[in-house]
Amino acid sequence: INKIILDSDPGIDDAMAILFAEAHPAIELKAITTVYGNATIENGTNNALYLKEKYGFKADIVQGTDRPLVRDPVGPTVIVHGETGFGDVHAPKVTTLQADPRPAYQYIIDAVKAEPGEITLVAVGPLTNLALALEAAPEITSLVKEVVIMGGAFGMNEHRGNVTPYAEANIHDDPHAADIVFTAPWPVVVIGLDVTEESFFSKDYLDQLRDDAGEVGQFIWDISRYYLDFYSKKVGLEGCHVHDPSAIAYVIDPTLFTLREGPIRVVTDGPAEGLTIQKFDGRKHPHDDWGSKPAQKVGVKVRNEALLELYRETI
Ligand code: BDR
Ligand code: CA
Numbered sequence: 001i002n003k004i005i006l007d008s009d010p011g012i013d014d015a016m017a018i019l020f021a022e023a024h025p026a027i028e029l030k031a032i033t034t035v036y037g038n039a040t041i042e043n044g045t046n047n048a049l050y051l052k053e054k055y056g057f058k059a060d061i062v063q064g065t066d067r068p069l070v071r072d073p074v075g076p077t078v079i080v081h082g083e084t085g086f087g088d089v090h091a092p093k094v095t096t097l098q099a100d101p102r103p104a105y106q107y108i109i110d111a112v113k114a115e116p117g118e119i120t121l122v123a124v125g126p127l128t129n130l131a132l133a134l135e136a137a138p139e140i141t142s143l144v145k146e147v148v149i150m151g152g153a154f155g156m157n158e159h160r161g162n163v164t165p166y167a168e169a170n171i172h173d174d175p176h177a178a179d180i181v182f183t184a185p186w187p188v189v190v191i192g193l194d195v196t197e198e199s200f201f202s203k204d205y206l207d208q209l210r211d212d213a214g215e216v217g218q219f220i221w222d223i224s225r226y227y228l229d230f231y232s233k234k235v236g237l238e239g240c241h242v243h244d245p246s247a248i249a250y251v252i253d254p255t256l257f258t259l260r261e262g263p264i265r266v267v268t269d270g271p272a273e274g275l276t277i278q279k280f281d282g283r284k285h286p287h288d289d290w291g292s293k294p295a296q297k298v299g300v301k302v303r304n305e306a307l308l309e310l311y312r313e314t315i
Helices: 012-023 041-055 104-114 128-136 138-142 169-173 175-183 203-212 214-235 244-252 304-314
Strands: 002-008 027-034 060-062 119-123 146-150 188-191 200-202 239-241 257-262 264-266 276-278 296-302
Touching: 002 012, 002 104, 002 244, 012 027, 012 041, 012 214, 012 244, 012 304, 027 041, 027 104, 027 244, 041 060, 060 104, 104 119, 104 128, 104 138, 119 128, 119 244, 128 138, 128 175, 146 244, 169 175, 175 188, 175 264, 188 244, 200 203, 203 214, 203 239, 203 304, 214 239, 244 296, 244 304
Parallel strands: 002 027, 002 119, 027 060, 119 146, 146 188, 188 296
Antiparallel strands: 200 239, 257 296, 264 276
């Protein structure tokens, strides 16, 4: 069983990932730590509490930071995820449950130290909480089992950026944090647009989920109406990519993905701000100040039919 802390900015596809993790027997969802991104931190945390209340999760809900480390905040992606993060579904303010009193980075440090070698961090939002945890307690790098990240785009299969021509949203929201997390000496697996944009929830797939998967299927259908409208009008697709659930799929079945190894860096400013780059050859460069960073893994191929079937079966 994989014990995970899911760091998330809930978020339509975040909710799809949370419900996936909660439903699969190979995963124990210990906590959802929240971060600004798709929604404000207040709305994101309330959305997580709402899911916990609605479905009776055991997972702790922990509020994280409301801003990036260095850059100016980009602000919620209302056009993609709606005013409060769940599209047309506006979760009422949850009053029966409360978030853990600690800030997310402190919760992560405490949890990792309490169970050395046991916890996988899965991050599907901007990487600020993880970077703050690393800054406050660098020793956690040797205590975490694995760090699985939905973020970035490495140019495979023609996939580059989704918020700028070369940047993916989670990395663009806090490129400095992402660079810290990718270059830390802990095992990182990056599931970026290269693979998440290769998997697609069609309109029919979501309709079938609604028909076959009870209340959870209906909820996923409800929140995805707004998302599908965005995809139809702005991306020109009748359905949506499978971003955050792909990171959970990796934890459940790593064989779904083909990975490439090498150090990763992030461009932190300028026109390519948020661009992720991996050095994957053994070449020696005369001016190389980052090739010596730890080798990390990047998803370059996915067995998307198997992933869609895993999601459907689980939900
Ligand atoms: C990522 O950005 C967010 O909008 C999604 O929730 C996902 O984590 C995709 O680029
Ligand atoms: Ca997300």
